[in-house]
Amino acid sequence: MKIVTGFLPSSPLNVSKSVTIHAILLAYTVIALFPIIVVIINAFKTRKAIFKDPLGLPDSESFTLAGFQEVLLRSDFGLYSWNSLVVTLLAVGLVLLLGAMAAWALTEYKFRGNFFIAFLFAMGIMIPIRLGTVSILSLMVELDLANTLTALVLVYIAQGLPLAVYILSEFVRTIPKELTEAARCDAVSEYKIFFCIILPLLKPAMATVAVFTMIPIWNDLWFPLILAPGEETRTITLGVQQFVGQYVTNWNSVLSALTLAIVPVLVLYTIFSRQLIRGLTSGAVK
Amino acid sequence: MTQHNHQDEKKPFPWHLVIFLAPALLIYITFSVYPLLDTLFLSLFNSQDGNSTFVGLQNFITLVTDDNWSHAFWNALLNNFKFFVIHMLLQNPIGLLLAILLSSPKLRLSGTYRTLIFMPTMLSVVIIGFVWQLLLSPIWGISEDFLYNIGLGQYFDAWLGKEGSALITLSFISVWQFVGIPMMLIYATLLNIPDDIVDAGTVDGANPLQTFWYIKLPLILPTIAMVSILTFVANFNAFELIYAVKGALAGPNFSTDLMGTFFYRTFFGFQLQQGSASMGAAVATLMFLIILVGVMLFLFFVQRRIQRFQF
Numbered sequence: 001m002k003i004v005t006g007f008l009p010s011s012p013l014n015v016s017k018s019v020t021i022h023a024i025l026l027a028y029t030v031i032a033l034f035p036i037i038v039v040i041i042n043a044f045k046t047r048k049a050i051f052k053d054p055l056g057l058p059d060s061e062s063f064t065l066a067g068f069q070e071v072l073l074r075s076d077f078g079l080y081s082w083n084s085l086v087v088t089l090l091a092v093g094l095v096l097l098l099g100a101m102a103a104w105a106l107t108e109y110k111f112r113g114n115f116f117i118a119f120l121f122a123m124g125i126m127i128p129i130r131l132g133t134v135s136i137l138s139l140m141v142e143l144d145l146a147n148t149l150t151a152l153v154l155v156y157i158a159q160g161l162p163l164a165v166y167i168l169s170e171f172v173r174t175i176p177k178e179l180t181e182a183a184r185c186d187a188v189s190e191y192k193i194f195f196c197i198i199l200p201l202l203k204p205a206m207a208t209v210a211v212f213t214m215i216p217i218w219n220d221l222w223f224p225l226i227l228a229p230g231e232e233t234r235t236i237t238l239g240v241q242q243f244v245g246q247y248v249t250n251w252n253s254v255l256s257a258l259t260l261a262i263v264p265v266l267v268l269y270t271i272f273s274r275q276l277i278r279g280l281t282s283g284a285v286k
Numbered sequence: 287m288t289q290h291n292h293q294d295e296k297k298p299f300p301w302h303l304v305i306f307l308a309p310a311l312l313i314y315i316t317f318s319v320y321p322l323l324d325t326l327f328l329s330l331f332n333s334q335d336g337n338s339t340f341v342g343l344q345n346f347i348t349l350v351t352d353d354n355w356s357h358a359f360w361n362a363l364l365n366n367f368k369f370f371v372i373h374m375l376l377q378n379p380i381g382l383l384l385a386i387l388l389s390s391p392k393l394r395l396s397g398t399y400r401t402l403i404f405m406p407t408m409l410s411v412v413i414i415g416f417v418w419q420l421l422l423s424p425i426w427g428i429s430e431d432f433l434y435n436i437g438l439g440q441y442f443d444a445w446l447g448k449e450g451s452a453l454i455t456l457s458f459i460s461v462w463q464f465v466g467i468p469m470m471l472i473y474a475t476l477l478n479i480p481d482d483i484v485d486a487g488t489v490d491g492a493n494p495l496q497t498f499w500y501i502k503l504p505l506i507l508p509t510i511a512m513v514s515i516l517t518f519v520a521n522f523n524a525f526e527l528i529y530a531v532k533g534a535l536a537g538p539n540f541s542t543d544l545m546g547t548f549f550y551r552t553f554f555g556f557q558l559q560q561g562s563a564s565m566g567a568a569v570a571t572l573m574f575l576i577i578l579v580g581v582m583l584f585l586f587f588v589q590r591r592i593q594r595f596q597f
Contacts, residue, residue: 021387025399028384031462032403035417038428054428102310109303117311124318126515126581128523130546131570132321134328134553134563139321158317161310190302219410221526237410241530244416254420261413269408273401281474 036262043067043255050251067256071243074253076231077260080239087149087235088217091156095213096206098157099164104194106165107172108180118169124162129155130222140227147230155223160213167212171205172198208279211272218265236261326574328567338564345568359569361540362548365453369544370521372457373464378513380461381468382506386498388469389476400473404466411463415530418459422446446531449541456542460527464520468513475509476502515584522577525550545573 041057042050049062056062071077106118129136136155137146145151175198183193224238234242240261244254269276329345331338349359384403388396406414421428422445430442445455479502487501525546528536534551536543551559553566 018390018393021390021393022395025384025387025403029399029402032406032465035414035421036406036409038421039417051426054426054431098310098313101306105303105306109300111300111303117307120319121314124314126519127322127574127577128519129318129322130523130525131574131577132318132325133549134567134570135321135324136317138563139317154313154317157313161314161318165310191305194306215408219412221410221412221529225529237412240410240416241412245530245533251420251426254416258413258416258420262409265408265410266405269405270401273404277397277400277404277470280470281477 036266039255040259040262043252043259047252050255064252067252067254068260070250070253071256071260075239075243075257076234077236077239077243077257079232080234080236081264083149083233084218084236087152087156088214090149090153091160091217092210092213094153094157095160095164096210099161099209100168100199100202100206101194102161103165103168103172104198107169118165121162121165124158125166129159133222133226137226147228147233149228149233151227152223152233152235155227156217156220160217163212164209167209168202168205171202175201207275211276211279322574325567325570328564329571331564333562333564345565346572349565349568349572355565358540358543358548362543362545365542366522366524366544368453369457369460369524370518372454373461373517373521374514376458377461377465377517378468378510381465381513382472382510384465384469385472385476388473400470404470406463407466409463411460411526412530414459414463415456415527418462419446419531422455447538449538452532452538453542456527456531460524464517467516468510471513472506472509475506479505511584511588515581515588518580518584519577522546522573522580545569545576549573 038054042054044058044064045062046064046066049056049058053062058064102121106114106121140146140151145154179197180193183197219237220235221237221241224233224235225241228234229238240257243257247253247257330340330342332341332344349355387393388400420426424430424442424444424447430439433439433442443451445451483501484497487497492500522545524544528542528544528547529550532542532547534547534554534556536547549566549569552569553561553563555561
């Protein structure tokens, strides 16, 4: 084997193969990013330049922030972002805490109904909560929660829990039994075992769950549209949807609105991409 | 028996169990399980004019056979299957190809490619829909000029605006956005294949194509099956893309209507048609059944048959 690996890189066949692979991957990367980049660079250009030279970078002559000014002054983008942030953080935080507690209870203790409850949570991974919308809306109206951020948080917790319980349960199983048994011998309470021993150990799995729970909540349109469409409770995705739909002919502000919605997510993604990719490849990093 | 009871009495009630489990279970049941079951139940009633009466399966019969409803329903269902088939034919093979290329041994920059190709998947479908709407718009010459530059100008058309091409164009946009998911999942499985197995094949004289076909492909089949069921569930749940680009009416002339948009219109109403909770519930129930049947078929046939390899 050593001879083979030492020989291969210098062989011409292998060089051309590697060039081909890079060419295909590079080409696909361009396809993946091109539309996003076009929108972002044009958001900084004058209307004239957007149409005259759509693919060019803004220069000193064509650079303008007019679109951004218009978006920020004419709509409540700040409020929408704040709403999204509050809903996402609260929902993700509670999914992590409640999900970890439930995962611990379901994996650690043997009790009647254990299997049934685990099955109930597992079903939620596949069946979209959206199909219960008719009842969710009437329930929220009855509870006097329509048009509140609380309604969104509650629904998103219910939506995020199944996957959280599943991933965290798998992780709890890998924690050595000796750890908890030793603590029980020392008469440490069950609460202390969970909060002081187990919860810190769950951190890496919780980071994965956080990223996977956060993305669909931040990007959701359905529930904000149905449960909280009011001006005060609009989330960023709903805000962009309505703003862009309304000003579809004002290219400067449409492109700026889209950029304002894209850039924060891309920045977050760049920060968390390692965590996300590790979660997706489930530790298979070579 | 008495011995057993005695032991039970001695054991204190497991309060900690309740405290750990109850909050999650309560929220999950109240806002997910109950609404789903209640929706299924509601689909058996007629809720028009403020009072609801039990009508059995009448709503479903109306949906499938009534002149006012059945056309829209079958249209949405058929479109949804087209949408799904295009994803299966494009998204998963492209994802597979990218995953194979990414996993080639000693590939430089593979992490960078992965991160960048996955980027569109992170963004909201709503935003992606608008981005493509701008790019493909006949007003903004980007795609038209681009096609002329590569000599295909005569093929340019308002793809999103025409009945014949709007749904296919939207499917392509969706495929473009979500190709990262099969890529990542298959890539992870490929990385998990131990080198020994592949090396053993190479030593036995297998060329790279044979190595892939006889060694790697059987090992990634379970992942491909899983990606397919995820695609199925996501496609039958799709709504945002159509709503953002085409509005609730899924134009032109309902040619881009999917079950999700049909559900939304049935529940909330549009133009002259009044919204109906019970008809909405009936549509949701049918979507539920379609997804459930898909998941069951997957669990019982695909997953059980495919040999599972433990590494």
